[in-house]
Amino acid sequence: MTRRRKHWGWGFEDQQPPPGEVEATATAAREHLGFEPAPVERPVPLDDVTLPAPALDPPASLADICRTDPYERVTHSYGKSYRDVVRAFRGRFDNPPDVVAHPRDEAELERVLAWCEEAGAAAVPFGGGTSVVGGVEPPLGRAAVSIDLKRMDRVLEVDSESRAALIQAGAMGPLLEDQLRGHGLTLRHFPQSFEYSTLGGWIATRAGGHYATLHTHIDDFVESVRALTPRGVWESRRLPGSGAGPSPDRLLIGSEGILGVITQAWMRVQNAPRFRESAGLTFDSFEAGARAVRALSQSGLHPSNCRLLDGAEAALTGAAPDGRALLVLGFESADHALDPWMARALELCADHGGRARGGDDRSTRGEAESSWRDAFLQAPYLRDTLVAAGVFVETFESAVTWDRFDALVASVRERAREALGAGATVTCRLTHVYPDGAAPYFTVLAPARRGDELAQWDEVKAAASEAILGGGGTITHHHAVGRDHRPWYDRQRPDPFADALRAAKAAVDPAGILNPGVLV
């Protein structure tokens, strides 16, 4: 219980490397990226942070689950986007929540919501706080209560016959998997934020997960959801499938806290895989690799992993230093050996010029996958050091149909490079693929304009987002909308749907307390 999360970046306080090590890594990173040397900054300590006084006083009846101390307010001020980390690193917490509530059960949560409605305060649901789109940031100019769900973190029930589990919304990835493991089950939802994000957050934001095909979003694993709205409990029936009107679950999934606070969900879980096949294949170009991926995604083979990295991304993560595009391909099953699946997949790759790394030596096949996965999970930790190093680092992601894929990728690369200027690195990978398209994910790295990073971010974010929208993509495939994507989301969604969503929200949250400013 003494272990605390860092107040400004990723992970726990005890995971922050000592200043000397940060300095060395920062210097090496700039050199590796071809940037001029620059001084390495240090984060503003929590003790030096000044916060506005809380505008709200929790009632005595909620005093034991409400906190107003600086650490709590600071760590619930932001998500974990680059903008968030930069602001937190510099000690800028201009608009923290007034109160942080930690309900232990639905009864307490209900009382917190009732108090918010009475006090006219915004209620901002907070899971792991790993939003990268401003989804958990309090609205400006309004008293706000951040409602942290992490005390509701239990797997309440397991139905092994139906392979489903009832899980509380505040359970973070590792804790949730630990509880399922005893039953031989696993949710197998592994977003990059896995260590620190929660089931409720995944559902509220339509998080993308482990499976590159078929079950790409958490949506596909939701059997039923339960949420508290200011006007009662919204709970669907546990059903394997239904055709009874528009799906109630699909309106809650992705609602980003504006319709209700998700408290628990029955999730479809998996038996732990016993059979695995994996391979690393290289291609002359990203475009050639994408054609192989398209063939794979339309083959009905359903690889669990099918992540294509462009040459720069493969080099950057150390997965393939030779500058060729790399496809990390994997199959897994709890039921059957997968040789025929992989054999056919390798044929399809070969048809499109894919060459197996390490030939047919199966023992080396898993290497690309595991080295890429390690880099993937380490990235948010490394980002903290990049901020100290004055390296601007951001990601953009979308999904687009195959007919528009090449053009969209080229356009985002070009517009992002234009916005960031010479010396910027823009890499691309595919995180998830579909028969009708793919989800490209861009990473941009550039020398930061120190002290002016937020303006720099505004510029490149607008440039990339315009390219995405203009190219026929979605403003987000799995990062959610939050506050940051609003301008483009508003243009993307059908107007009558926006009206319908506003009306739906007003029906269940007439006082408009739930996460105001997000989505509508």
Added chain:
Amino acid sequence: MTRRRKHWGWGFEDQQPPPGEVEATATAAREHLGFEPAPVERPVPLDDVTLPAPALDPPASLADICRTDPYERVTHSYGKSYRDVVRAFRGRFDNPPDVVAHPRDEAELERVLAWCEEAGAAAVPFGGGTSVVGGVEPPLGRAAVSIDLKRMDRVLEVDSESRAALIQAGAMGPLLEDQLRGHGLTLRHFPQSFEYSTLGGWIATRAGGHYATLHTHIDDFVESVRALTPRGVWESRRLPGSGAGPSPDRLLIGSEGILGVITQAWMRVQNAPRFRESAGLTFDSFEAGARAVRALSQSGLHPSNCRLLDGAEAALTGAAPDGRALLVLGFESADHALDPWMARALELCADHGGRARGGDDRSTRGEAESSWRDAFLQAPYLRDTLVAAGVFVETFESAVTWDRFDALVASVRERAREALGAGATVTCRLTHVYPDGAAPYFTVLAPARRGDELAQWDEVKAAASEAILGGGGTITHHHAVGRDHRPWYDRQRPDPFADALRAAKAAVDPAGILNPGVLV
């Protein structure tokens, strides 16, 4: 153009067998079912039907697409449920639409909707008119326009790269497939109503289709939808996947005409399958077969066909006369041979006592599948004769998690038999299966209480629906809600969702003209 649909039953007028043949089939059917002989009735001819005068007069500007003649009004009065066929057979058309509009494009549809709003008339979208839940029946006590979409029946665009097609809502199954065939593509959505139902109807009702696993509903094939609402065009972006807020498509899918009139959709289509494996397996009991099906559905093998018939159903359809439960299992692929898939599936079946019919002789494997499919498509034609024969015939369907599966099936059987009395036959099959449950589909056959069939229907419908709801199932897996399922649907859905849906409807249809009485 001279070929007309029957005004009271399934198929075309020229498909109605002559009276002597109906008489013979009807007599044989009653005998086969063990019912006492009974006189065979004849349908009331259209000329003998009396209709109330139309309460509405279409404006001159819409005169060329509006019809008020008896044939049009009669054939748009009902769907094709047993209740509908009985009423139509007896010449009872108490509440026909006043006008039937046949818009040829969106501009005409928009004008029809504007006129309905102005005239305060209900606008009832009508695709193929095959609803079995009262989904296309005009509301009582209100002028109504039935809007028939069948003139909008074109495949407008094909994107072979993304394997997607833009299809107008009024395209019926065979016409739609004909148009796709030239591109080597197929939607492969084959509900029992395939010959006469439309894409727009499938989407509006979340129709269940060809695939027994994985892509069970039309929902899974929708890439984007376009609908006209009284407050503008609701059109989503073509996207292979997205995480931008709650899915706009998922609110339209299943909306049964209350939010807008679906005019076209980009659909994910398939390459035509080149490889097929199929097998018929028998089990000692339906419950043993269900355990095999559960293992298959959780295996990740994703059979395209996995239909389990109980002994009575297998005998009734001629698929397996020996009284054992029959599993019709199939795999299909456009990409790869399926021997390893089928081999593993047969192992799983054997683990649960499944015995291959015809041993390992592959040439006979497809027989069960094709004889079952023929019976499946012929059933609605046969039903017309059963009505003439005084045989009560109805189906109930649901979906339920595996932990509650056996109990729900037993309870529906028992309650339906109780309601129908001695001599009733209740059969069950699984139409679609999931890792977490299955969709049981019940057929009931009993001597009809002649002249009192609607009351008989009310009793058995209530009994079966209570058993379904009480057993933890959904009131409909793929027949939609319409008017018939409202009492149970209202209890099934979360109350705040009902409020949200009502508010959403009011936002896009403030005058409440769209399919009033359905869903909300």
